[in-house]
Amino acid sequence: MTRDAVVIGGGHNGLVAANYLALAGWRVTVVEQRPSLGGVVGRYEYFPGFTSSVTNSPGSFEGTVLEELQLQRYGLRFHKPDVTLLHPMGDSLFVGWRDQDEVKRQLDSYATGEYARQRNLIARLDALGAAAGLSLWRRPESLGTVLEGIESPWRSEFERDIVHGSLRELLDSALESDEAKSLMMMLALNGQLVSPDAAGSAFGLLLRPIARASSSIDPMGNGSSPLRGSVGLPQGSMSAIIDALVASARAHGVEFKLGSGVRELDTNEDGRIVGVRLESGERITGMDATIAAVEPSRLAGMLPADWRPEVDRPAPPKGSAFKLALALDRLPEIGNAPQEVPLQTLLEAQFRIGPSTDYITRAVEDGIAGAPSQRPIIWGLIPSLSSPGIAPEGKHLMSLNVWHAPHALGETYWRDNGAAFADQCIAQVENAFPGLRNCIVDRRWLGPHDLEAEFGLTASNITHGDMLPADMLNSRPGRAFTEALEGSGVVLGGAGAWPGGYVTGIPGRNSAARVLNMDREFAR
Known part of the structure; x- marks a missing residue:
């Protein structure tokens, strides 16, 4: 028997979730408030003839999703330039060549031995990521539980450098040159209102190590790095990712309702979501599952006022883009x-x-x-x-x-x-x-x-909330809220869910996996 699902939000994560469900034989409807799909990753015309996405995020899209959805079949192509980064440093320019000999030459020009120190820092972070036992592909436990599971001496180092320490302290302890520290600092603080002196501000540097460790922890992922530089530049801008996801979804029968967002989620006497009422007045019923790929406080505003009053609803994030x-x-x-x-x-x-x-x-x-x-x-x-x-x-x-x-x-x-x-x-x-x-x-x-x-x-706020230790793991966007939603038939699938923001597609895949009870690598 065909099962039905509604996906709220037609951004990249919503489209990823819709594709996985459709490939599994579900009948899927995607509801999007805007008249076009993709959100900040979709195609946007700034001036006549100048069309791109709002986000740049080169190389961020997750290779596992790319391969499993076979998006190359729908026209998605990547270009890998020889240079991945330009970072002006006042009177010098750091050029991020793929050739590590060139990177070494530049870092060592800032301070003798700096390349080795940077590689040692990255190796330390990789070890911490592996020791934490976290996977991008499964919802983690609480921070306390994660810490209890880390073996010594990594537990004390994780607490010192990632939970209680600051990004500046970590960089000052590992590197000598301000140039090398600036390179790492920009990676960790992308788009957030978080000081490099704040406790937990180094967490952003742990996302890639967690990604690299995920393949050995959980076979659901293929281990490709989800952040910047691993995939390349989509030909056609980042919006080419959306074009391929939409083409794939249409080919697999996904229905789109555009230009009318969700006004309210209807519940029955047990608090279960039984209907999606659109701003147009249309009502969708008979869903076997609902995936919400919108920012969590927006989703909370769609719930009836009397829905689980004992559960705290997430507050809107602060942003500055x-x-x-x-x-x-x-x-x-x-x-x-x-x-x-x-x-x-x-x-x-x-x-x-x-x-x-x-x-x-x-x-x-x-x-x-x-x-x-x-x-x-x-x-x-x-x-x-x-x-x-x-x-x-x-x-x-x-x-x-x-x-x-x-x-x-x-x-x-x-x-x-x-x-x-x-x-x-x-x-x-x-x-x-x-x-x-x-x-x-x-x-x-x-x-x-x-x-x-x-x-x-x-x-x-581009990441649907800050990405500090206190805002991540099963606190994203809140364990009680997440579990109450799932008890009502709604799974979170946007950047407000683990493992957070950026254009990876991982939260969308995770939400579909949760609906489909995918325990292993997705079967085409």
Whole structure:
């Protein structure tokens, strides 16, 4: 007998979940408030002829999902540039070559032996990730239970460096140069209102080690790294991932209801979800399962007021994302670039504006204090280099994701001050790319409230909540809330569930696995 499922939210995780259920023979309906699919990963036109996704996230999509859903059959292709990262460091430029000899040469130029120290730090983190016994593919136990299961001496090190210690303390103990520390600091704090001096702020560096350890802990995953650099740049921008997921879903009979979000979830006398009432007035009933791939506080708002009053509902997260797109009539120069390397080879890479630990710290602390950063942290990409069709011939799109522009300042503030903040962002990027202003023929910015209104990105928080130890494991988004939902027939499948945000597709796969009781690798 065919079983029915509703997936609430047509972002990348919702589409991943829908594909797994459809491949297992379920009849699936995806409900999406927006008239198009994919959320911030979907196709978005900034200017006529300049079309890309909001997110850049090169290399983040999980290889297990890519292979199991056979997304290459639906046109998804990746380009692996020789250079994965440009990180300006004031009077120098770090170039993230895939060739580790080149990486060693640069790190050792900052401090003798720095490459070996960085590799030792990564090895330590890998050992901690393995010792923790965590898997990306299964919901973990509480932090206390996880700690109890870690053998000595790793338990004390995990508590000291990951739970109670700060990111700065960890980096200061392991590395000598500010340049190497800046590289690692940007990885750990991506998009969060978390100080590098805060307890637990090093947790972001543990996500890749947990991913690498997952394959030996749990055969459901193939062990590919889920964050940045493992897969490459999708041809057609990140939105090509959405195009492939949608094509696959349609091929397997998934139905889409677009332009009308969920107004309320109906429950019976036992508190079980028995219907999904849309803003259009339509009601969907007869579901055997419901997967919610929306931010958890939004889902909580869809539940009846009398639903499990003893269970605390998750509060909305705090966020600070700001988007800036620049239309260019030519490519900019690169400060301190190696002269022997073609400009385009370097500009294909992601670039990060966070030239020192002091710069990064000040930017974060501005945001935490409720003020827009005077010198913002920026993650950028020129996706039109690897995907020429997303910009008119002879022109390019520079996509800038900016942090520490607090949503809490209010819609009026950002309407009045967003343009000036965009000017500040361009000024910081121009420090790394001299003459950039002369290349710009158009620009468009989306403030925190624009991102929320357009994409449903609660408080412009890209990860559906902070990713500190206290916010992760089975506290994401709260054990009691998660278990009560599942008791009512709803499984969380978005970035607000373990293992958190970024464009990996793992939460979506995990939610489908929970519905299908998949104990082993997914059977096609």
